[in-house]
Amino acid sequence: MVGLSVFLLIGIIAILAVFFYFVPFLLWISARVSGVRISLIQLFLMRIRKVPPQVIVRAMIEAHKAGLKTITRDELEAHYLAGGHVERVVHALVSASKANIDLGFQMATAIDLAGRDVFEAVQMSVNPKVIDTPPVTAVAKDGIQLIAKARVTVRANIRQLVGGAGEDTILARVGEGIVSSIGSSESHKQVLENPDSISKLVLKKGLDSGTAFEILSIDIADIDIGKNIGATLQMDQAQADKNIAQAKAEERRAMAIALEQEMKAKAQEARAKVIEAEAEVPRAMAEAFRSGNLGIMDYYKMKNVEADTAMRESIAKPSSKPEK
Template structure:
């Protein structure tokens, strides 16, 4: 009985050890690599496990590269994997470059992949050029008419400039700047509408792909529209500004005139106050003259008669003048 129990425990231990062995040691992957012509040791696969590298991420791309005729080894692929690169994409890119006869070695491909660019997409764009469509670009000709253009830029990836080269945003910005400059140098917007190919030829001759990761093959103007009359709008705005300035100056002159009028009214009031003050002193002066004998009573009455006669003449004259005015009317 004891013997049977010990046998069962031994069988269980052997089974557990076999399960752990086949789990930790990828024997199936080693067999696949062996029959695929890839020479890799079991110890190498175990070392990958210890370095926390998934062996399938290295061996499967290596099998694919070997079948394609590429000379790669596990150390290169494992180093690229540990650096954060995409081993499978890199191997696919190397195979595609070899088939397309594009000079791309492992080191350059790894550098492109680690730089954050999709190396496989770069190889594909090198074989099959890519079309970049710019947004609507607004430019103004010399006659003040706005021209709205949209361009399609056909580019091909330049493998040698992928590391450190500018991307699509730079291409779009440079093409937009070239369109604005070309349209702005045209004397009339009709010249641009009649010959839009002149824009693409002028822009293409500027070498806009310098320092970028692409090579510009062609620039085609997809659409050209006439926009606003910017010149007329600027003239209208200038006229409105001049009008406001003139109104401000007129308001300033009116304010100065009102201030001057107020000053003159103040002076008149002062003069009237002085006249009233002087008239108030007349009775006192007459009384003093009568007391001192400088003015007689008859002289005083004669003066009053003269004043009354003058007032009567003034009233008669006013009535006659009003009658004449009525007759005239």
């Protein structure tokens, strides 16, 4: 008998738990006390549609207490089912209403579904954000490299949050403007003397067009002097010219060596022809002896002439030995 009573008690508790899960009676009382009109049937249907009633009811209570009477339960449910953040949207709408920012429910839900934090965007509209740019390297016309860092103060542009570019685009455009401004300066000294000229020139370009932000100011936080790029380029160019000249000189030397070798080959060829011609002389003399055109006395006379000529040449040559 006792076991049956315990079993019935557990069954009643389970039934009540299931009932209060699908019919959140306490949540309905909280909504009624806060002035939000919603029926138990609607809360039950939320459970059937797998929409958490706590999220929707808390959002409706917050909107009602903030004076946002136009937000309906169906709109909140539709936004939740679409994958949006209901509480974040309601927080953003309440903050925008208190700050007199024109932000409707449709715009807020569109921004939220686009993947942006609409509540953070409203906060940024009230309290602008400061973005520090990475070091930007640029070279003035005198060849001196400058490294600049800037701080960009931006405010969220609610109308451009859907489809507008983000912080990366702002940083890229500001960096491009800094490079352009320094590159157009005649001397790096002008930039160091008037760094605000960079800010003024960059702001005139309207870098925030098409982005989700409005640029309020661009302040140059730091400028450092880098390398002398002009001198480095001139040194590199001089070294390149030197290498080219050396290559051309080496080419001319190689051509001269080749020509010298060619002339030596031609001399050897001519010497070989002379030797070949000299080899024909004994044959011609022998033929002359056989034919009777040359006698023995003629041959002796010729040898005497050659001996006299050799003697005169040896006498005419200066002595290589030093005189004592």
